[in-house]
Amino acid sequence: MQINDLTIRAATVNGSGSQSANLVLANAIFRLGIPVAPKNVFPSNIEGLPTWFDVRVSPQGYQCRSSSIDMLIALNPATWHADVLDVKSGGAILYEETFAVTGATKRDDVTYYPVPFAKLAKENVADAALRKYLTNMIYVGALAQLLGISEEAIEAALRAQFRRKLKAVDTNMDAVRLGANYARENLPKNDPYALEAMAGNNDGLILMEGNSAAALGCVMAGCTVAAWYPITPSSSLCESFIAYCDRYRVDAETGERKVAVLQAEDELAAIGMVFGATWAGARAMTSTSGPGLSLMAEFAGLGYYAELPGVIFDVQRAGPSTGLPTRTMQGDVAFAYTLSHGDTKHIVLLPSTPIEAYEFASQAFDLADRFQTPVFVLSDLDLGMNLWMTKPLPYPEQGFDRGKVLSAKELEAAGSWGRYRDVDSDGIAYRTLPGTEHANAGFFTRGSGHDETARYSEDPNVYRNNLDRLSRKFDTARSAVPKPIAEETGNACGLIAYGTTHHAIVEAREQLREAGVETDYLRIRALPLTADVLAFIERHERVYVVEQNRDGQLYGILRTELPASAIEKMRSIRHYNGVPIDASAIFEPLLKSERTELVPA
Amino acid sequence: MTSGAPPANVNSAGLTRDVYKGLPSTLCAGCGHNSITNHLIKALYEYGVEPHKLAKMSGIGCSSKTPAYFVERAHGFNGVHGRMPSLATGAKIANRELMVLGISGDGDTASIGLGQYCHMIRRNVDCTYIIEDNGCYGLTKGQFSATADRGSVLKKGQVNELETIDVCGLAIELGATFVARSFSGDGKQLIPLLQAAFSHRGTAVLDIISPCVTFNDHEGSTKSYAYVKEHHAILHTPDYIVGGREITVDYEPGTVTEVQFDDGSRILLRKLEVEYDPANRIGALTVLNQAREKGELVTGLLYVDTQARDLCEREKLPKKPLAQLAEDDLRISRDDWKSLMESFS
Numbered sequence: 001m002q003i004n005d006l007t008i009r010a011a012t013v014n015g016s017g018s019q020s021a022n023l024v025l026a027n028a029i030f031r032l033g034i035p036v037a038p039k040n041v042f043p044s045n046i047e048g049l050p051t052w053f054d055v056r057v058s059p060q061g062y063q064c065r066s067s068s069i070d071m072l073i074a075l076n077p078a079t080w081h082a083d084v085l086d087v088k089s090g091g092a093i094l095y096e097e098t099f100a101v102t103g104a105t106k107r108d109d110v111t112y113y114p115v116p117f118a119k120l121a122k123e124n125v126a127d128a129a130l131r132k133y134l135t136n137m138i139y140v141g142a143l144a145q146l147l148g149i150s151e152e153a154i155e156a157a158l159r160a161q162f163r164r165k166l167k168a169v170d171t172n173m174d175a176v177r178l179g180a181n182y183a184r185e186n187l188p189k190n191d192p193y194a195l196e197a198m199a200g201n202n203d204g205l206i207l208m209e210g211n212s213a214a215a216l217g218c219v220m221a222g223c224t225v226a227a228w229y230p231i232t233p234s235s236s237l238c239e240s241f242i243a244y245c246d247r248y249r250v251d252a253e254t255g256e257r258k259v260a261v262l263q264a265e266d267e268l269a270a271i272g273m274v275f276g277a278t279w280a281g282a283r284a285m286t287s288t289s290g291p292g293l294s295l296m297a298e299f300a301g302l303g304y305y306a307e308l309p310g311v312i313f314d315v316q317r318a319g320p321s322t323g324l325p326t327r328t329m330q331g332d333v334a335f336a337y338t339l340s341h342g343d344t345k346h347i348v349l350l351p352s353t354p355i356e357a358y359e360f361a362s363q364a365f366d367l368a369d370r371f372q373t374p375v376f377v378l379s380d381l382d383l384g385m386n387l388w389m390t391k392p393l394p395y396p397e398q399g400f401d402r403g404k405v406l407s408a409k410e411l412e413a414a415g416s417w418g419r420y421r422d423v424d425s426d427g428i429a430y431r432t433l434p435g436t437e438h439a440n441a442g443f444f445t446r447g448s449g450h451d452e453t454a455r456y457s458e459d460p461n462v463y464r465n466n467l468d469r470l471s472r473k474f475d476t477a478r479s480a481v482p483k484p485i486a487e488e489t490g491n492a493c494g495l496i497a498y499g500t501t502h503h504a505i506v507e508a509r510e511q512l513r514e515a516g517v518e519t520d521y522l523r524i525r526a527l528p529l530t531a532d533v534l535a536f537i538e539r540h541e542r543v544y545v546v547e548q549n550r551d552g553q554l555y556g557i558l559r560t561e562l563p564a565s566a567i568e569k570m571r572s573i574r575h576y577n578g579v580p581i582d583a584s585a586i587f588e589p590l591l592k593s594e595r596t597e598l599v600p601a
Numbered sequence: 602m603t604s605g606a607p608p609a610n611v612n613s614a615g616l617t618r619d620v621y622k623g624l625p626s627t628l629c630a631g632c633g634h635n636s637i638t639n640h641l642i643k644a645l646y647e648y649g650v651e652p653h654k655l656a657k658m659s660g661i662g663c664s665s666k667t668p669a670y671f672v673e674r675a676h677g678f679n680g681v682h683g684r685m686p687s688l689a690t691g692a693k694i695a696n697r698e699l700m701v702l703g704i705s706g707d708g709d710t711a712s713i714g715l716g717q718y719c720h721m722i723r724r725n726v727d728c729t730y731i732i733e734d735n736g737c738y739g740l741t742k743g744q745f746s747a748t749a750d751r752g753s754v755l756k757k758g759q760v761n762e763l764e765t766i767d768v769c770g771l772a773i774e775l776g777a778t779f780v781a782r783s784f785s786g787d788g789k790q791l792i793p794l795l796q797a798a799f800s801h802r803g804t805a806v807l808d809i810i811s812p813c814v815t816f817n818d819h820e821g822s823t824k825s826y827a828y829v830k831e832h833h834a835i836l837h838t839p840d841y842i843v844g845g846r847e848i849t850v851d852y853e854p855g856t857v858t859e860v861q862f863d864d865g866s867r868i869l870l871r872k873l874e875v876e877y878d879p880a881n882r883i884g885a886l887t888v889l890n891q892a893r894e895k896g897e898l899v900t901g902l903l904y905v906d907t908q909a910r911d912l913c914e915r916e917k918l919p920k921k922p923l924a925q926l927a928e929d930d931l932r933i934s935r936d937d938w939k940s941l942m943e944s945f946s
Contacts, residue, residue: 160946163944205946206942206943206945206946207945207946208945216933216941219931219932219933220932220933222926222927222928222930222931222932224695224923224924224926224931225691225694225695225923227687227691244933248933248937249931251919255917256917256918256919257916257917257918257919258919258923258926258930258931259923260694260913260916260918260923262690262694262724264687264720265716265717265719265720266716268684268687268716268717269684269686269687269690269716269717269720270687271687272680272681272684272686272687272688272690272691272717273687273688273690273691273694274691275680275688275691276658276678276687276688276689276690276691276692276693276695277691277692277694277695277923277924278691278695279678279688279691279692279695280656280691280692280693280695280696280699280922280924281695281696281922281924281925282691282694282695282696282922282923282924284691284695298681298684299681299684302680302681392942392943392945393942395935395938396932399928400927400928432676433676433696433924434653434654434656434675434676434692434696434699435653435654435696435698435699435922435924436653437651437653438653439652439674440674441653441674441676442652442653442673442674442675442676442677443676443677444668444669444676444677444678444679445676445677445678445679446677446678446679447679447680447681448679455624456669
């Protein structure tokens, strides 16, 4: 038997309501204390195109995708052929019995479990409108029976899923029982998979999407202005922010809202509203994805040069251009880092987990205020829209860092003042907010050349000194951004990764260890690079930079910024097919490379 | 009639007129924009604007340079081309106590910034939005802009064959709540209109024809001083009355239309040759269309609706500016946080 270690794939048609069923399935397994990693691979479509939902179950609690499918639930005739071929040898297929098992779909190394889903639904669900949805619950029941998921766990998951419409629980439970009974009576168990409760194992953990976590980071950081243009996969970030603000920022008596969320006409306006708001002293953010980031390039340069705080979430999806709107990629790292023309550089935060999505979101507001500059938080579709097992998000113990803002009183004490004067030799000047009641408070913010007092200037020295100060400021930021996290035991081979690639690294390092290759690992969490990165590379003979894009974007940044001695040690491993990276995408090329490297010439 | 000019050399904010001045203009001598700046200085001084509450916003172009030339001690923001409306929107929602004054041009508004212009109007952001309109691009040496009239001729002879975008007609179409047109050379009309725009709660659009002496003031131009002088059709003579102040001049009954704003101030529109009702949207559009047919420049308060809700009201923002809220106002409480986290399992 293979206990608590398999990947279940539901292959269904988009818009058929399978999402709820899949979430209930994942949640029920999670409630048994068994670690889960759900991954939704969905089309850019409202109804009709194929969609897949993988629930990975592993005793180790791996959170990355697995490319090895053990159990398939096949309800989509359009993908039936390919879906069957994706199942690993020894696996099992639970399928709509009217699908033809012939030719290539007739395999002798898998177990077939035919179920008359359509017939069962037709005979047992009177309401035709509900039939489509409840069919999905029938497969949940059948699978639960085959794998040994208790009825109680399913019901608890249903209650959580339908928290706001508990009436739906009974109807859904009926469908679950229908599937379970059918399986019990008609499907003799003939596969090696079983689930066994791991009591208490998941205690203290929750399931959360990165976009919800980031939205909560914004709430707790005191973001009061959000401007956005809907775009997958970032929409749920702003929508979550709206939902939390509706719940926690509205005065019950007066209806007053301590937040303004504006749906802008485009991303140009969205980021413009952000900078208008931060200039006037509010904390503001926008969330977008690649195409929106392209439109924001113009304002990003203004934010950098005029020194305006602002937080921009880029939930990355597969590009270029429209690309694959519902698939994941780490494709905007190089672009975001230098977004806009001229010499522009930005602080970029790279969260890997929901807790980091939350903490980096909050920290982004502090960094934006502290450094008076746009801060980009780059997550991706995988982190943003999939559920992850996580500890609950910690309550913030510190107040806001609003950075160097002069009040009327401080202006009075200061005497003379210049908006872009580097008083503290850290490159960060002092600003004032509109509304500050002092004759010296005002200054003219502009994206054109300016001197220390914010007056227009084309003087070559003034221009150059200002650019150099901005570089100094960026260097100051190096020690303020989240540091990399290292796991080192003195090996010759090192790995560098960031963002969601981390989760595949965890599993790949285990596999490599079993194959005799011990590795060290450095997870970069922000740009600009800190000194730790070069030091890590110097301590190793070979360093593999792993990322989810075609061109090795972080690898490119490292090559640009690090000395030749470091560059020659670096190798690049890239994954870019739109679905989240899995361990084999790292293990295989790395092992091959290491074996080649280690063979004496 | 003088409209509430204070007796001494200070205004209601206790400030002298010098405070409302700015840096010397770097625009061409005789530029209409310089006249507008001077009228703005007078209007702001008389209105008694507190400089620290004024937010001067602009985009890019000759017009957008002018916020440096008045009220130097106020905060100013010269943003990017055509995007001032979004910056103004953000600033206003962050701090609703600010008096937001946007200065744009015809290129900035009607070409590169047309989208933001339209959506600012739809949102009815509380701000004054001035278009210093000369029908051409000055800083890049005289190309046509989208407000150039069809048939208008450039200095080197090129004829504009494209239909003009009427920024006032468009604004009314989009539901603007205050739309006026004026002429840089007519301070008597412009100053009361500016002050009414300051008093209006919502987006107040003021399209001010402002001849470009260097690139668009020749024979064949429809935005030249000479053309405006010949084709100027004035709807009414406006007077602005500060809130609470008595009207000291007697008007003949039936000759004046009065519009009252939220702050208690009023604008009195003295009738000239024709009857004009600035509360009539369709009437306003008709007058604009007729003027276009006749090649006339019709000026005055074209349309006003003082009852519409502005953005901050619709968003139900508290009186205290969002920018001033702190941790205790904004964070979820520890208890709520605990139950929120539990709801995720």
